[in-house]
Amino acid sequence: MSQYSKTTSLMRRGTDFLGTDYAILCGAMSWVSERTLVSAISNAGGFGVIACGAMTPELLDNEIAETKKLTAKPFGVNLITMHPQLFDLIEVCARHGVSHVVLAGGIPPKGSVDAIKAFGAKVIVFAPTLALAKKLLRGGGDALVIEGMEAGGHIGPVSTSVLAQEFLPELAEDHVVFVAGGIGRGQAIAGYLEMGAAGVQLGTRFACAAESIAHANFKKAFFRANARDAVSSVQVDARLPVIPVRALKNKGTEEFTAKQREVAAILDSGAIEMGEAQLQIEHYWAGALRRAVVDGDVENGSLMAGQSVGMLKEEEPVADIIAKLMTQSEAALARR
Incomplete structure (x- = not known):
């Protein structure tokens, strides 16, 4: 050393x-x-x-x-x-x-x-x-x-x-x-x-x-990416505080926006409490990550990456x- x-x-x-x-x-x-x-x-x-x-x-x-x-x-x-x-x-x-x-x-x-x-x-x-x-x-x-x-x-x-x-x-x-x-x-x-x-x-x-x-497809997506490709997710409803997530932009990031709207609607209906709503969001990310990392679905899965990915x-x-x-x-x- x-x-x-x-x-x-x-x-x-x-x-x-x-x-x-x-x-x-x-x-x-x-x-x-x-x-x-x-x-x-x-x-x-x-x-x-x-x-x-x-x-x-x-x-x-x-x-x-x-x-x-x-x-x-x-x-x-x-x-x-x-x-x-x-x-x-x-x-x-x-x-x-x-x-x-x-x-x-x-x-x-x-x-x-x-x-x-x-x-x-x-x-x-x-x-x-x-x-x-x-x-x-x-x-x-x-x-x-x-x-x-x-x-x-x-x-x-x-x-x-x-x-x-x-x-x-x-x-x-x-x-x-x-x-x-x-x-x-x-x-x-x-x-x-x-x-x-x-x-x-x-x-x-x-x-x-x-x-x-991580699946070969996941790694290839990282190698192709530039820093600007790693974008932060958008919160669509202020009543559902969602911690932003940075990932490579793909169909999965668009699906997350739709997922937020879905969970927010259920929260509004009174069917679930805030804690459960936030857990549903976390479970979404867990599943989306698995699709990308394990299954190699880099279009619909979550490609969580920092801006250093371009290196x-x-x-x-x-x-x-x-x-x-x-x-x-x-x-x-x-x-x-």
């Missing part, structure tokens, strides 16, 4: 926190961040994260067990805070002695952070505003991910560069903060590390790795991706 001495020095707090060689996390991507990719990233010195998504406790139990067969290195589990069986999923993580749990998708419900910390795991949280970040860190969060709108999947309204300038001067001295969203090259990693980040998170960069189980041109092994990112970062720091 001495060949990356400047980068690893700036990553020290992140690597100590994660127990890894490099403070490079893989963002949790449903159907993509499973045992094969997660273990490959951890084995290559990064930090893989299982995307639990809409999994049942039984499915998560099996996924963790299978991942542990493929790597002895640390990895995490990403749990969606609105999952109706969140506490059962936390119990599964406890049984397996998972070292890090990422809580995403909203404010963690009461007792969830304590339940995770009770079995000794570290809690990683997301926050779209500085005030909420401080609250979550005071409430037991051990590390924070700030993710800009350039990211793929569910996104907030502010760019990564602005979030980094706002959050890092306030938090980086006392807290472990990872930066995510639109990162595709090591030069950007070097910049955020110099600003005080303890490490970074990338999703899109790993989605088309050789070890990714992807070929399938590469995870170890090569991480080595390339570290080499680029080290070269950038050496030029300072």
